[in-house]
Amino acid sequence: MTDRDRDLQEAFDRYARGEGPPPDPDTPEAAAYHTVYAALREPPEGALPDDFAHQVARRAGGAPEPSMNGIEMIVLPLLIAAAGAGLVLMPPSLAGLQQTVASLLMALQDVSVTVRVDVVLATALVLILTLGLDGLLNRFRPGHPPTAL
Amino acid sequence: MADTASDIDERALVERILNGNREAFLAFIDRYERLVQHVVFRMVDDDRDREELCQDVFLRAHRYLDGFRFESKLSTWLARIARNTCLNHLEKKEMPLYADEAPAPEGTTPDARAARNRVPDPDEDAAAPAEDRQQRALVRDGIRALAEHYRTALTLYHLEGMSVSQISTVMDNPEGTVKSHLYRGRKKLKDWLLDRYQREEIPL
Numbered sequence: 306m307t308d309r310d311r312d313l314q315e316a317f318d319r320y321a322r323g324e325g326p327p328p329d330p331d332t333p334e335a336a337a338y339h340t341v342y343a344a345l346r347e348p349p350e351g352a353l354p355d356d357f358a359h360q361v362a363r364r365a366g367g368a369p370e371p372s373m374n375g376i377e378m379i380v381l382p383l384l385i386a387a388a389g390a391g392l393v394l395m396p397p398s399l400a401g402l403q404q405t406v407a408s409l410l411m412a413l414q415d416v417s418v419t420v421r422v423d424v425v426l427a428t429a430l431v432l433i434l435t436l437g438l439d440g441l442l443n444r445f446r447p448g449h450p451p452t453a454l
Numbered sequence: 455m456a457d458t459a460s461d462i463d464e465r466a467l468v469e470r471i472l473n474g475n476r477e478a479f480l481a482f483i484d485r486y487e488r489l490v491q492h493v494v495f496r497m498v499d500d501d502r503d504r505e506e507l508c509q510d511v512f513l514r515a516h517r518y519l520d521g522f523r524f525e526s527k528l529s530t531w532l533a534r535i536a537r538n539t540c541l542n543h544l545e546k547k548e549m550p551l552y553a554d555e556a557p558a559p560e561g562t563t564p565d566a567r568a569a570r571n572r573v574p575d576p577d578e579d580a581a582a583p584a585e586d587r588q589q590r591a592l593v594r595d596g597i598r599a600l601a602e603h604y605r606t607a608l609t610l611y612h613l614e615g616m617s618v619s620q621i622s623t624v625m626d627n628p629e630g631t632v633k634s635h636l637y638r639g640r641k642k643l644k645d646w647l648l649d650r651y652q653r654e655e656i657p658l
Contacts, residue, residue, distance in 0.1 A: 310641050321612075333648060340586070341643045344593035345612035348488075349495035353508060358483040361509050362476055365516045 596646035604639030
């Protein structure tokens with residue numbers, strides 16, 4: 306951006322705030338900025354219907370629901386407790402954990418010789434992790450309203 | 455920092471809405487309808503989607519109002535919801551957001567159609583020369599051709615009178631970036647106008 310552009314914009318801004326005289330559109334650039342500033346103050350064309358507020362109120366219903374409903378308020382602490390218990394009761398070493406999982410899979414493998422239980426379990430685990438991650442990422446999507454402001 | 459009368463007013467209004475007062479919610483919509491309309495109508499060109507999106511913005515605000523912590527103005531929070539709702543919509547429709555695009559052919563945009571069908575208001579700017587109105591229409595086309603971040607920053611600043619600090623909250627950008635969007639957006643519009651008019655045709 307040139308200094309000329311900056312100076313002109315600052316002059317038009319000062320005028321818009323009532324802090325200075327109207328800039329003289331004595332050059333094509335100044336005249337163009339005059340038109341640009343005037344157009345920027347014009348609202349976009351189009352209108353909402355007269356009963357817009359009533360339409361929205363009808364769709365909204367009564368009082369807003371709390372951000373966390375009753376079931377979520379019960380399930381969330383339970384999940385946290387389960388995760389904590391899992392950490393405490395987990396075998397003390399990775400080798401131990403591996404052994405536990407392997408023996409569990411062996412036992413499940415005996416259930417059926419045709420179904421690969423380990424594959425089914427791995428698929429289910431991946432699915433659950435994907436859904437969980439998707440849910441988490443959805444919270445940060447642009448459409449998610451800011452709640453902390 | 456002491457609460458201003460406006461803050462207290464906002465708190466009372468929010469409390470009444472959270473208690474299920476329908477009249478309070480209607481007053482809330484009346485107060486902020488223009489803001490939401492301006493943001494949505496500047497970001498989304500399609501007439502069919504605009505009204506629905508405005509409704510969605512207020513429904514989201516209603517749903518998440520209990521999470522509003524009064525750390526900003528209600529208008530700032532609502533403008534942010536409006537922008538995010540539109541961004542989501544445009545992403546779903548795979549509309550370009552980050553690069554300036556070529557404007558639609560003359561007369562085919564919703565604003566151009568609305569302008570063509572509009573009944574002239576006898577009190578409206580009757581003295582403005584036809585050429586001046588034509589140039590403003592050209593700038594409006596230019597605004598539609600701007601990338602989303604320029605359009606939003608310019609709308610919130612010039613139409614809603616928001617400060618750079620408020621806009622930086624709405625857009626989740628540093629204040630320096632917002633200032634840059636404002637300067638560059640206005641310069642692009644100035645260049646757009648000069649490019650389309652012979653320099654000597656711009657009335658001095």
